[in-house]
Amino acid sequence: MRVGVFKFSSCDGCQLAFFDLEEELLLLSEMVSIEYFLEATSYNRWGELDLSFVEGSVSTPEEEERIKKIRESSKFLVAIGACAVSGGIQSARNYEDFSEVYSSVYKGHYVVNPFSRPISDFVKVDLEVRGCPINRRALKEVLVAVMHQRSPQLPTYPLCLECKRKGNVCVAVAYQKPCLGPITVAGCGALCPSFERGCYGCYGPVEKPALEALQGGYERLGLSVENLKELLRLSFNGYNRELRGWL
Amino acid sequence: MEDKGEGRGYIVSYQGLEELFCRLKEGWRVVAPKLKEGVILYSEVESLRELPFGHRNREMPGFYCLERAEGYFTYTHPVNSLKAFLHPSELVLMRVRTSDGCLEFEVCNSEGNFCFFDVRACDLFALEVLDRVFVHKNPHPDSYYRKLREGAFVVAVNCAYATSTCFCTTMGTGPEVKEGYDLLITELREGFLLEAGSERGRALLESLGNKKEAGEEHFLQKRERLREAEAIMERHFEIGGLPDRLYGRMDSQYWKHIEKRCLACTSCTQSCPTCFCFDILERNDLKLKESERIRVWDSCFSPAFATVHRYNIRQSVHSRYRQWLMHKFAYWMDQFDLFGCVGCGRCITWCPVGIDIRQEIKKVLGSE
Incomplete structure (x- = not known):
């Protein structure tokens, strides 16, 4: 099986999940042929690929073209991480005045799109792996599933389910902390609530998140509509299709 | 029918409870309410002192906090339930390995050997519900649940308090503990009333050192304590039909x-x-x-x-x-x-x- 790992506008953190596989990475390299992975090898070819992982959001015209080429050469394309799935933290700019944001970051002329977008805005994505960054458990599940031709079992349920399975105490109820867990996809191991802080949504929204209900319910925690919208814009998943209409 | 010794019981002091607890620890994994992360949680405990005596949980829709209160069993049920021990949230059912071209199956069926200490009427009823779901009313009795549940020793406690979200009186499950226990504790003014609900409970109770036979007045006090809890709760709807x-x-x-x-x-x-x-x-x-x-x-x-x-x-x-x-x-x-x-x-x-x-x-x- 020919595998490629590609990077767009992102921090490289999701690619590091491959290195988190540790000894299994060596095993993996015996089982598949890693054709393209700039972070891991100096020998990169880019031909026909059976499985491609894409990290990062599409933020420049060059990236718009490159993602289409990757799609054309890949049989199965997996978006990894909040940037590829939802536009990333850089999509917070989608809700701001672009020229102001641009001039506060760049001196000189660079070609940058006003919007940071998920790759699914440009090409068909076969599977999304959530998280900022993604974790090795999910990556391993995808690799095992694709290699053995079964469907990957990744969570689609809210974080609350994972948090309760873990035996955590609900931070919204016991400590009155606003938590995005009820509308965020599980998979992180309920990391933040395990340390008594609210989930900030880095795994992105569940399908049809109950935004109005959450907003109404969290008013008692002193969270206004604007507060909640800001939390979501900064959740690294602000331009997810399930959120952008409401924000 | 087991002789539950209706209307019989003993009064013990806190030391008496400690003696009971130590005896239970000798033979069982004791699970009891415990203060943890600012709430009360069922956990495995080593000593009676770990119980959240003198704490009171205040609960409202979407709200939980703890306060101090006078007495010992001053709280209601913990945040988690006994489901966490009998139907664990993540349970490995079996492992399969390949070895010399053959498949090796390992069924991971572990025993519980639990003593559930300080179980309130609602949670005791929940055990009955789970027993029916997994075993008694299940055409395919669940061996994992059964093995964890089998032989569990239950020490129940009558509630003298209820929170604003409690509604056991509406569902007809409490606050009085009626059956499904080995021993039952009711906290009274001058000590703890202990009653047996099974033969093994009775045997353990009889073997305790410092105790005195409970009299009529103690059972009257028990009724009073239960009425205190009942009075806090409203009847919300009729369950008939x-x-x-x-x-x-x-x-x-x-x-x-x-x-x-x-x-x-x-x-x-x-x-x-x-x-x-x-x-x-x-x-x-x-x-x-x-x-x-x-x-x-x-x-x-x-x-x-x-x-x-x-x-x-x-x-x-x-x-x-x-x-x-x-x-x-x-x-x-x-x-x-x-x-x-x-x-x-x-x-x-x-x-x-x-x-x-x-x-x-x-x-x-x-x-x-």
Whole structure:
């Protein structure tokens, strides 16, 4: 099986999940042929690929073209991480005045799109792996599933389910902390609530998140509509299709 | 019929309780309420002092905190339930390995050897509910549950207090502990009234050192303490004929209203002491040398729960809420001959947006 790992506008953190596989990475390299992975090898070819992982959001015209080429050469394309799935933290700019944001970051002329977008805005994505960054458990599940031709079992349920399975105490109820867990996809191991802080949504929204209900319910925690919208814009998943209409 | 020795009991001091606890520790893994992370949680405990004596849980829809109070068993049930021990949230059912071209199966069926100490009437009733779900009313009795549950020693405690989310009197499950225990504790002014509910409970009770026979006045005091708890709780609805009344509301306009308030976050089902739904996962390694089959808690609010052949038959939140409420208060009766709700109120307290099932039932019944 020919595998490629590609990077767009992102921090490289999701690619590091491959290195988190540790000894299994060596095993993996015996089982598949890693054709393209700039972070891991100096020998990169880019031909026909059976499985491609894409990290990062599409933020420049060059990236718009490159993602289409990757799609054309890949049989199965997996978006990894909040940037590829939802536009990333850089999509917070989608809700701001672009020229102001641009001039506060760049001196000189660079070609940058006003919007940071998920790759699914440009090409068909076969599977999304959530998280900022993604974790090795999910990556391993995808690799095992694709290699053995079964469907990957990744969570689609809210974080609350994972948090309760873990035996955590609900931070919204016991400590009155606003938590995005009820509308965020599980998979992180309920990391933040395990340390008594609210989930900030880095795994992105569940399908049809109950935004109005959450907003109404969290008013008692002193969270206004604007507060909640800001939390979501900064959740690294602000331009997810399930959120952008409401924000 | 076991001789429960109705109307008989002993009065012991705190030291007497300690003696009892030590005796239990000799033979069992004792699970009891414990202060942890600012709440009360059932946990394995080493000594009686670890119990949250003198603490009181204050609960409201979507709210929980602890306060101080005078006495020992001053709180109600813990945040988690005994489900966590008998139907663990993640349980490896079996492992399969390949060895010399053959498959090796290992069934991971472990024993519980539990003593559940300080169990309130609602949670005791929840044990009866789970027993029926997994074993007695199950055409395929669950060996994993049975093995963890078998022989569990139960020390129950009568509640003298209730929170604003408690409604055991409505569901007819409490506050008085009536059956399903080995020993029962009621905290009185001058000590603790101990009663036996089984032969082994009686034998243990008789073997305790410092105790005196309880008199009529002690049983009167026990009634008074229970009445104190009862007085705090309102009767919210009538359970007689409830399933039929609910069946008549299946197409009510009411259900649409819940769509705007429910998050479908699954918290109610996970906090519930009787919600038993689970999913089965396979965890494989890269070379398929080893595979684990794992049972994990699931929820009817989970988006994939009602997905059949890639089509979700319950896409709207209100259809999931209706499924949950109807299961608890109607379908459960058809399946297991009792309600799936014991009136502990956990789903009310632990709903992040404070939806109150008692009010919702009243609204459903009052709707057209």
